[in-house]
Each structure stands twice: as C-alpha cells, then as structure tokens.
Amino acid sequence: MKTFEEDNLRLEGRNAVLEALKSERDIDKILIQQGNVEGSIKKIIAEAKNRGIVVQTVAKSKLDELSETKKHQGVIAFASAHKYAEVDDILKKAEEKGEKPFIIILDGITDPHNLGAIVRTANISGAHGVIIPKRRSAGLSAVVAKASAGAIEYVPIAKVTNIARTIEDLKEKGIWIACADMDGEPMYQTDLKGAIALVIGNEGEGVSRIVKEKCDFTVKIPMYGQITSLNASVAAGILMYEVVRQKYFV
Structure with missing residues (x-):
C-alpha cells in the first residue's frame, strides 16, 4: 500500500511552498528539516500555523528520501487532490x-x-x-x-x-x-x-x-x-x- 507521502502531490523548495501557502491552496501537511528554522522557513511555519496546517519536523534523510527534485531546501509540502469544504x-x-x-x-x-x-x-x-x-x-x-x-x-x-x-x-x-x-x-x-x-x-x-x-x-x-x-x-x-x-x- 502506498504511503500518504507517495499519494499526495509534493511541493518542494521554499519558494514553491511559500507561494502555495500565499495562494491559499489546500495543503494537508508540511515537513520541515530538523534544525532548519531560519529565514523563509520561519515564514512557512508561521503561515502554516496561521492556516492550521500540520507541520512536522523530520530528519534531512527523510526529506532526501521523499524528494523528487533532490533540491528540497529543507521543506516539502503535500497538497490535496481536491479543495476542502467547510x-x-x-x-x-x-x-x-x-x-x-x-x-x-x-x-x-x-x-x-x-x-x-x-x-x-x-x-x-x-x-x-x-x-x-x-x-x-x-x-x-x-x-x-x-x-x-x-x-x-x-x-x-x-x-x-x-x-x-x-x-x-x-x-x-x-x-x-x-x-x-x-x-x-x-x-x-x-x-x-x-x-x-x-x-x-x-x-x-x-x-x-x-x-x-x-x-x-x-x-x-x-x-x-x-x-x-x-x-x-x-x-x-x-x-x-x-x-x-x-x-x-x-
């Protein structure tokens, strides 16, 4: 069976994730590299918290394993396949x-x-x-x-x-x-x-x-x-x- 990370659309890199958050795209979860909370990563965490999006801290090896571009810059987000309702x-x-x-x-x-x-x-x-x-x-x-x-x-x-x-x-x-x-x-x-x-x-x-x-x-x-x-x-x-x-x- 596929995992959550394999099933959902991955957004990799700081700019890609920030823009997705700004556009109010539905995001299920964001993974942040351990110890990497500087600069734009802080903005990502703050925006995710504001929108109630789950943020998890993981080891760099986990992000390396999940990354398709191999340029994740310490952050990968998982967008939903459909817009959520209220x-x-x-x-x-x-x-x-x-x-x-x-x-x-x-x-x-x-x-x-x-x-x-x-x-x-x-x-x-x-x-x-x-x-x-x-x-x-x-x-x-x-x-x-x-x-x-x-x-x-x-x-x-x-x-x-x-x-x-x-x-x-x-x-x-x-x-x-x-x-x-x-x-x-x-x-x-x-x-x-x-x-x-x-x-x-x-x-x-x-x-x-x-x-x-x-x-x-x-x-x-x-x-x-x-x-x-x-x-x-x-x-x-x-x-x-x-x-x-x-x-x-x-």
Whole structure:
C-alpha cells in the first residue's frame, strides 16, 4: 500500500511552498528539516500555523528520501487532490435540498482506499458531506479520488482541527450524533431518522474515547459469524444504508 507521502502531490523548495501557502491552496501537511528554522522557513511555519496546517519536523534523510527534485531546501509540502469544504458548506447543501442534514464523521480513517470508498457511498446514499480531522487521517490524495470513483467532485469534505468540538457544534444545531461501536444498540432498533451524523472510527481502534463521549448514542451492526469486525468502509456503507432505509422505507 502506498504511503500518504507517495499519494499526495509534493511541493518542494521554499519558494514553491511559500507561494502555495500565499495562494491559499489546500495543503494537508508540511515537513520541515530538523534544525532548519531560519529565514523563509520561519515564514512557512508561521503561515502554516496561521492556516492550521500540520507541520512536522523530520530528519534531512527523510526529506532526501521523499524528494523528487533532490533540491528540497529543507521543506516539502503535500497538497490535496481536491479543495476542502467547510462544515457550513455541508449544512448549506442540506438546506438547499430541503433535507435534514445527513453527515458522515470519520474519526481517524488512515487508509486512503477506505476514505475514497466511504466518500463514494456517502454520495450514493445521499449524505450531504463528510468530515475528517486534520491529524490522524488520510487526506484528499489522488488515491482517494480514484477510490471514490469521482465522488469527491460532488461530496463536500471538511477537514477540522477538533472532531469532538465539531460534534458539539453540530449538536447545538439540532443534529443527533450516532457513534458506530460494538457496545451500542443494534442499528435496526435505533432511530436514525431526522438530522443525523454517523461517526465511524479508525480501522484498528474504532472511535476514540473523547469523541465517543460527545456522541448522543452508539449503534452497532449485528454480526452472526466467527469474525467480529468489519472493514471501516464496509461498516460505514451498511450504516449509511440503514439511514436510507429508515428515511425512505419505514
């Protein structure tokens, strides 16, 4: 499987990264060489901090390994393959369609194939948008775009600093938050109608404790075989279509 660094468009060198920041291009992450915080690098760090972009300090050998030009000048940025939306854009989309908000919140989906598949199902199931965190998450890479089968062109995807705080904001707007968790109530016995946001957790660890505590209730997919877990994108798809079933067929 390709890594985040291999999937995303690389911008190398101080001028290239500075200009990308000035143009307000969507950037997922910036790598800075250890001990190299002088001159224009300071400007890059300051601008990235102002825009809430993740900055990581790494060894020069790491940048050398990733660099395609071999002239990285101590900095490499990774630009997204598509422009991110705001949470308000997702809510506006629901309002324009005259529908109650239906939102997918992803708490740390790191596999770009899973993210792409979830975005694809979100579009097909009529979800109004997807929310991902700035850290511990796959970004909108070329692999995500391909796995989504073009759905990233139609599904607003917002990237937020704090998932738990975003959930609180959504709850204040009258949206119920359902957390996918094996300790929850069976989805067939849970009311998922109305304004709803589904929270899907990390492929290995599930939904984090802090995020889970912010949710209104938990919901699980009944399982009857020897395997007790599902791929994150499959689980997300099943839950999305339970929302569809309750919305249109009950």
